[in-house]
Amino acid sequence: MDNQTVYKIKDSVDLFLSDEKYLMAYYMNTRQRKSFKINKEMILLIEQIDGKHTVQELKDYMTVHHQSDNESVAFVLALMESNRLITDTKVKDNILSVEEHERYSRQINYFSEFLGSEEEGIYGQKKLMNAHVLIFGCGAIGGNIAMELVMAGVKNITLYDYDTVACSDVSRHMYFREEHIGEGKVAALKEELYKIDHSVEVYAIEESMNPYSDIEGYIKEADFVINTLDEPYIGYTSSKISRCCIQYNIPHYIAGGFDAHLASTGELIIPHVTPCVECYAGHFKETLKGWKPKEHPVRERYTEIGGLASMSLFSASFAAIEIIKYIAGLVNISEEYKVRGELLFTDLSLTYLNVMKNNNCPVCGGDGI
Numbered sequence: 195m196d197n198q199t200v201y202k203i204k205d206s207v208d209l210f211l212s213d214e215k216y217l218m219a220y221y222m223n224t225r226q227r228k229s230f231k232i233n234k235e236m237i238l239l240i241e242q243i244d245g246k247h248t249v250q251e252l253k254d255y256m257t258v259h260h261q262s263d264n265e266s267v268a269f270v271l272a273l274m275e276s277n278r279l280i281t282d283t284k285v286k287d288n289i290l291s292v293e294e295h296e297r298y299s300r301q302i303n304y305f306s307e308f309l310g311s312e313e314e315g316i317y318g319q320k321k322l323m324n325a326h327v328l329i330f331g332c333g334a335i336g337g338n339i340a341m342e343l344v345m346a347g348v349k350n351i352t353l354y355d356y357d358t359v360a361c362s363d364v365s366r367h368m369y370f371r372e373e374h375i376g377e378g379k380v381a382a383l384k385e386e387l388y389k390i391d392h393s394v395e396v397y398a399i400e401e402s403m404n405p406y407s408d409i410e411g412y413i414k415e416a417d418f419v420i421n422t423l424d425e426p427y428i429g430y431t432s433s434k435i436s437r438c439c440i441q442y443n444i445p446h447y448i449a450g451g452f453d454a455h456l457a458s459t460g461e462l463i464i465p466h467v468t469p470c471v472e473c474y475a476g477h478f479k480e481t482l483k484g485w486k487p488k489e490h491p492v493r494e495r496y497t498e499i500g501g502l503a504s505m506s507l508f509s510a511s512f513a514a515i516e517i518i519k520y521i522a523g524l525v526n527i528s529e530e531y532k533v534r535g536e537l538l539f540t541d542l543s544l545t546y547l548n549v550m551k552n553n554n555c556p557v558c559g560g561d562g563i
């Protein structure tokens with residue numbers, strides 16, 4: 195802090211006074227509250243921290259009107275800054291352009307609150323802009339995640355899907371229109387992503403996955419991988435993708451194609467930290483031990499397994515939040531994670547599976563990081 199610094203009470207902080215003795219700060223972004231013991235002079239000082247007065251002007255004001263010394267004013271300001279109540283109005287941003295800063299200002303504000311300072315928030319935004327994200331599957335979940343990530347500032351994205359837009363896709367995807375029916379899903383989505391951000395680099399891979407598909411080259415190029423590919427089968431594509439990601443230490447998210455689970459939260463997989471796809475497979479094998487699948491007499495039953503666009507959007511948005519948090523550096527890897535969960539349509543309850551990382555897992559066990 196120097197005497198020319200101009201502070202303001204942060205926009206995202208609400209202040210409340212009790213008996214003129216206690217100040218309660220409510221941090222709107224993080225929903226935290228903090229209480230401080232306060233005196234009359236401090237209340238008067240706070241009233242002057244309006245984003246217009248320099249530190250010198252605050253000191254002068256307090257000296258003239260309330261006989262406070264400069265050291266006390268500087269001490270209170272430093273305390274308020276370390277508690278994220280006030281912020282320097284002139285953050286030196288040589289990381290983003292003026293346009294980029296303006297475009298992402300709201301989320302930089304948000305990141306800053308969790309990361310501790312506006313500068314760190316800007317770095318978080320830059321991490322998103324530098325990340326190369328690979329998405330397997332451009333269905334209702336994968337496609338919507340792509341849209342949300344590009345809106346958040348991801349500039350490099352690879353889309354992998356071979357399918358074409360069908361009539362039923364128009365009622366489930368936020369971006370497919372009647373005019374897209376028959377068009378390749380990847381091409382139609384790419385068009386929409388450019389509409390959000392004309393500077394985004396979109397790489398299209400129009401392929402279907404099979405046991406011989408060589409996906410290693412694509413995965414090695416990515417900083418983050420998302421799987422929503424339900425053909426030939428989500429368990430298979432997730433296993434193939436997760437094994438490869440673990441090998442190259444690439445974080446990934448299994449986000450869609452969950453058979454009968456219609457509003458699943460999916461799961462973030464950080465190699466050697468959280469359970470991998472094989473850990474989940476082992477968990478299910480153990481839980482379902484003794485249960486044998488009975489062949490269903492109806493062959494083509496998939497038509498009765500339905501869902502709403504809103505439920506796919508819930509899954510996509512949940513995944514996008516976790517992915518943005520991870521890439522921007524808001525995830526503390528020493529904390530416990532939410533693993534796979536599901537939103538129940540009837541009572542809107544959200545339940546999570548209790549799956550632990552298997553330290554003897556043949557894919558991610560052993561010598562982790």
Ligand SMILES: [Zn+2]
Pocket residue numbers: 469470471472473474552555556557558559
């Ligand atoms: Zn594992």
